[in-house]
Amino acid sequence: MRNGRERRRTAVVVCLGLALTMVALTGCIPRAGDGGRVGLVYMDAQGFYAGVRKGMQESVSSLGDEVQLLELNAQGDASRESTFVDTVSAAGVKALVLSPVSTTASIPAVRLAHESGVKVVCYNSCLTEEATQKYVSAWVLGDPLKFGELAGAEAAKYFKSEGIDDPHIAVLNCETVEVCIQRRLGFEKALFAELPEARIVTNQQGTTIDQAVEVADRILSAQPRVDAFYGESGGSTMGAVRAVHQRGFVGRTVVFGSDMTADLARELADHRVLKADVDISGTEVGELAARTTAQVIDGEELDDLIVPAPVRLYATPEDAREWLTTRPDGLP
Template identity: 30%
Template sequence: MTSRRLIGLVAVAATATALGACSPANSGAGADGKSTYTIGLVLPQGDKYFQGIQDGLKAAAKADGNEIVVVNTNNDASTEASQVQNLIQRKVNAIVMQPATSSAGSVATMKSVTAAHIPLICFGNCTDQAADPSIVKGVAQSDNTALGTGTGDVAAKYIKAKLGGKAVVGMLNCDSFEVCKLRKAGFKDALAKAGVQVQYVADQEGFLPDKATPIATNMLSANPNINLMWSANEGGTIGIVTAVKNSRKSIPVFGTDISDELARHLQDSNNILQATTGQDAQGTAEKAYAQVIKAIKGEANSPLELLVPGITFDRANPDGISKYLAG
């Protein structure tokens, strides 16, 4: 999840009764006589992760003769509300959505979809009402605990192999978002289960690169014994890498999320960023699409929530990094 991506938690819904009472408003028939559907996709931004979501849904829809209508809210709740209303007026058969701001900020918009009897699937980061079965017909999102665990497993091996089994750790968090707390818990749990000795000497909020860098710089200055650092999101990871590089210290960094910039840091000869675990856009798109088709047909998604494991990118496995950068 990028720092911008963190700004969002979303959801969607519709009632099975309403779906059973009438056929989908915008359904048609393909050449083979099967029903075809128009599905709205609401994205909070257009980075590589969300492009992956869009590409994955479009590919799945095209194979079935369906259409995906994409809108981008630019992380703005008012834009989100107006664009969702446009999709409602268009009478799409369903909406797949990640919120522009937070579950609370998007609840009114989500409920407007429910009131229009349009099934809505939450993808990405769905908590609280964004995952409420009275509002959504399905949830497909990253297993945020596993995002932390994935990186933690690699960090534990590094600590055993290169730090004598002991680490003094500095962390940048984004704990104002519930999903980030899960990531941190996963990371710490992986180290605990690995049996390494860890002392956490600093844990501060910093998830935007320009703000994370000075925070991490001050953290290193105040705690000169830190020999390993971790961040809960992309912005914080970039900030730590920059701070370590500027400090000229040899401190390994472990992060969360993946982007072209982070992938290039993993390839950099400075050997700072060691591993990071990113969200699986393709896996999320596949699960969200399967859920939305069932919801359109009036079938229940059971379980309601599907968790998607992340993908860990490790400096020690350069092929995976190159493949990611190649798209």
């Protein structure tokens, strides 16, 4: 049987009921005091968010504070997110940690949380600039422009090595959120700086793997020439890779992508289709979000609204094998 100290280190899981169609999971966020409730929202179920959860839990276990953590996978649904945020705000949570589904549609719920005295911490995505300044205490963010620039520079390097001065590139996007738009702008900036004759032949939404496979396959069928895909998310990247394999275009079309997963690491290790992947570790973001949440709950003044998360380029099979070796659980 656990003693009192061990029990205090165990997070209490609170279920808000089937009406929210939510699964409450064991987890915790570091904070001072004798516990409290914290709302945590994931935009969807892609691997990045599993990494965020892992990072928060690992950071919390070292600090050992008791908390009631209320979690929701919003599944990209702003109304689902809003219902959850309204409910936990009324339930008296001390903080809300979220990657908002929409820069605009998520504003009313976040505003209500703020006006209810809830500290709001964004990670990955956030609200419009004005709303973020008004209602958000901190934003854990890997620079999306730098993110895209790393991929664009690597794409330019690859095509120059292949003697292709005018590559035709198709984009699979996740541009319902601002960070994905910024990723593309960074990609284009670095690409065109080195290869001014490069062309973006199409830019279509393909956020999840299944959607991206379908969209990428249509693009490969419709476009007379596609030298590469740029995937703005992990799902779009994996979907592009699978479509290239399915079409038998290995050796003809390559992929530059985003948001590392175990499957993408294996594709990068193979290196025939996926040539580079840029990543912001979900685990590291979770750790930063946990510590930042502790700070804002305690009333600490942050040096800046933006809490920077590291952005990394993986461009070789050796990079991919190291990623897999250091992450046996496969979480980014």
